[in-house]
Amino acid sequence: MRKFGVFLLAVVSVGLWIACGGGAQTEEAAGGTDAPVESAAGKKVDPATAGSVSGKVAYAGEAPAGARLRMGADPVCDKAHSEPVYSQDLIVGDGGGVENAFVWVKAGLDGYTFDPPSGQVQLDQQGCVYVPHVLGVRTGQELQILNSDPTTHNINPTPQNNRDWNESQGPNAPPKVKTCARQEVMIPVKCNVHPWMKSYIGVVEHPYFAVTGSDGAYELKGLPPGQYTVEVWHEKLGPQEQQVTVAASGSATADFNYGG
Amino acid sequence: MHRFSVLTAASTLVLIIAGGLVTSNDAGLAVPDWPLSFGRLMPEMVGGVLYEHGHRMIASGVGLLTIVLAVWLWRSEPRGWVRKLGAAALAAVIVQGLLGGLTVLLQLPVAVSVLHACLAQAFFCLTVAIAFVTSRSWLSAASSRPFRWPRLASAVTAAVYLQLLLGAILRHAGTEAGSKAEQIVMPALAAHLLGALLVTVLVVALAIRLLWSESGAPQRQGILLLGLLFSQLLLGVGAYMARVGALGAAGAPLRVWAATSHVAVGAALLAASLLLVLRMGRQPEWAETVPSRELAEEPS
Numbered sequence: 001m002r003k004f005g006v007f008l009l010a011v012v013s014v015g016l017w018i019a020c021g022g023g024a025q026t027e028e029a030a031g032g033t034d035a036p037v038e039s040a041a042g043k044k045v046d047p048a049t050a051g052s053v054s055g056k057v058a059y060a061g062e063a064p065a066g067a068r069l070r071m072g073a074d075p076v077c078d079k080a081h082s083e084p085v086y087s088q089d090l091i092v093g094d095g096g097g098v099e100n101a102f103v104w105v106k107a108g109l110d111g112y113t114f115d116p117p118s119g120q121v122q123l124d125q126q127g128c129v130y131v132p133h134v135l136g137v138r139t140g141q142e143l144q145i146l147n148s149d150p151t152t153h154n155i156n157p158t159p160q161n162n163r164d165w166n167e168s169q170g171p172n173a174p175p176k177v178k179t180c181a182r183q184e185v186m187i188p189v190k191c192n193v194h195p196w197m198k199s200y201i202g203v204v205e206h207p208y209f210a211v212t213g214s215d216g217a218y219e220l221k222g223l224p225p226g227q228y229t230v231e232v233w234h235e236k237l238g239p240q241e242q243q244v245t246v247a248a249s250g251s252a253t254a255d256f257n258y259g260g
Numbered sequence: 261m262h263r264f265s266v267l268t269a270a271s272t273l274v275l276i277i278a279g280g281l282v283t284s285n286d287a288g289l290a291v292p293d294w295p296l297s298f299g300r301l302m303p304e305m306v307g308g309v310l311y312e313h314g315h316r317m318i319a320s321g322v323g324l325l326t327i328v329l330a331v332w333l334w335r336s337e338p339r340g341w342v343r344k345l346g347a348a349a350l351a352a353v354i355v356q357g358l359l360g361g362l363t364v365l366l367q368l369p370v371a372v373s374v375l376h377a378c379l380a381q382a383f384f385c386l387t388v389a390i391a392f393v394t395s396r397s398w399l400s401a402a403s404s405r406p407f408r409w410p411r412l413a414s415a416v417t418a419a420v421y422l423q424l425l426l427g428a429i430l431r432h433a434g435t436e437a438g439s440k441a442e443q444i445v446m447p448a449l450a451a452h453l454l455g456a457l458l459v460t461v462l463v464v465a466l467a468i469r470l471l472w473s474e475s476g477a478p479q480r481q482g483i484l485l486l487g488l489l490f491s492q493l494l495l496g497v498g499a500y501m502a503r504v505g506a507l508g509a510a511g512a513p514l515r516v517w518a519a520t521s522h523v524a525v526g527a528a529l530l531a532a533s534l535l536l537v538l539r540m541g542r543q544p545e546w547a548e549t550v551p552s553r554e555l556a557e558e559p560s
Contacts, residue, residue, distance in 0.1 A: 154292050166289045167292055
């Protein structure tokens with residue numbers, strides 16, 4: 001029996017040792033604190049010379065049909081919809097435009113400073129889906145999270161560079177107000193109570209980002225003249241980026257094409 | 261007492277399956293608070309809450325069974341080392357409960373989740389061991405040392421436990437695509453595949469010896485081991501296919517059950533190999549310490 005005890009102790013010890021080895025990864029993944037990031041004083045954008053970048057995110061060919069969301073796990077969610085609800089992970093409009101693509105200026109704005117963000121961005125839980133499915137906020141900007149459903153949700157963002165959190169929000173609960181301190185494209189948000197619920201938040205240090213509508217079009221206004229890397233992110237199609245040059249008071253075009 | 265310890269061990273296997281369903285359904289954070297659930301003892305059991313709170317309820321039941329078992333053993337078991345097994349099980353279930361709470365409050369850090377999964381298997385081993393050493397077949401001197409390969413059986417048990425550990429790392433480190441923890445998935449997968457090869461070789465070697473034994477019981481044990489091994493290998497392929505999305509979207513029943521069954525059969529294989537270690541390691545003179553009333557109470 002003593003041998004068995006030693007054996008048991010040994011295997012548990014090995015388990016502890018290996019498990020603790022994985023812990024270092026987790027701490028890194030958890031990110032740091034929510035301390036505000038200070039931006040160094042720099043150039044301000046001159047509205048008189050500001051230009052824009054616009055374009056379309058398109059999908060060539062026939063897009064796969066979205067999976068039907070089965071909400072039977074919660075009768076409240078099931079009753080909230082009279083029509084079938086489909087996944088929003090890839091929505092292609094009639095003209096081939098990709099909806100819910102996040103477009104942002106990834107590089108080229110070094111040295112600029114921007115006015116602090118004003119106003120709140122809303123994320124609602126409505127009919128047991130997130131509305132909107134994809135959204136963007138500035139670093140430090142308040143994100144107001146609402147629950148319009150008569151059921152309890154948990155909101156569980158899983159960032160890599162920002163602090164993660166997980167809180168429940170019952171029916172008629174007051175809105176939650178959160179901020180993200182660091183730029184991160186994108187932060188997945190999920191509800192573990194209703195596992196079909198997913199949303200994505202793009203956190204950007206500057207105001208040059210947009211989410212495409214059903215036509216796939218976007219426009220980034222007020223950009224100072226310069227060379228930029230513009231990136232589009234889509235949850236299913238992945239990222240793409242392009243180099244664009246914006247002349248003084250000029251407009252540039254950057255179309256992104258997937259599929260085909 | 262034996263029947264009660266069997267009930268505790270069986271409930272622990274159910275608890276492991278319930279825990280596997282929590283992970284497979286990505287429901288570990290469906291209830292953000294602990295020890296209460298949404299500030300209540302009994303929340304509405306919908307969606308992921310069904311799995312997470314259900315797991316907590318079963319865990320509470322197993323905890324209660326373990327307390328009763330440990331106290332029972334402490335008060336009436338004459339063998340000191342068996343009483344200590346009961347105390348160890350009680351300590352393990354308390355730590356396990358705390359780890360379960362911790363992994364929720366810390367939002368499923370890989371280290372804590374893996375530790376929770378591994379301690380679950382170690383606790384299961386303890387309950388299985390208690391059930392066996394309080395059984396008639398252990399207590400009876402007539403069944404002493406029917407098998408002969410304790411080292412090989414120990415190697416099988418250790419290899420299976422390490423496989424469960426690697427499997428736990430795979431399950432808990434890879435839940436978020438693109439996460440930094442996901443970087444350890446590929447090395448863990450490679451180690452898990454090599455481990456599967458090692459377990460297969462060891463189990464087949466042990467089973468062949470058992471099948472060639474003289475009596476019927478070892479042969480049945482050999483067949484059981486082989487059956488569990490091949491079931492586990494098939495379920496492993498299923499769990500991998502589930503992981504890469506070949507069995508439907510996340511949360512699809514086939515995907516959930518392939519991975520959870522892989523965990524459950526792994527636990528059964530661990531228990532079966534541990535029972536062999538105990539059978540083979542049993543010393544004939546241990547039967548002398550058993551009170552005659554224990555033998556009289558146990559059904560044949």
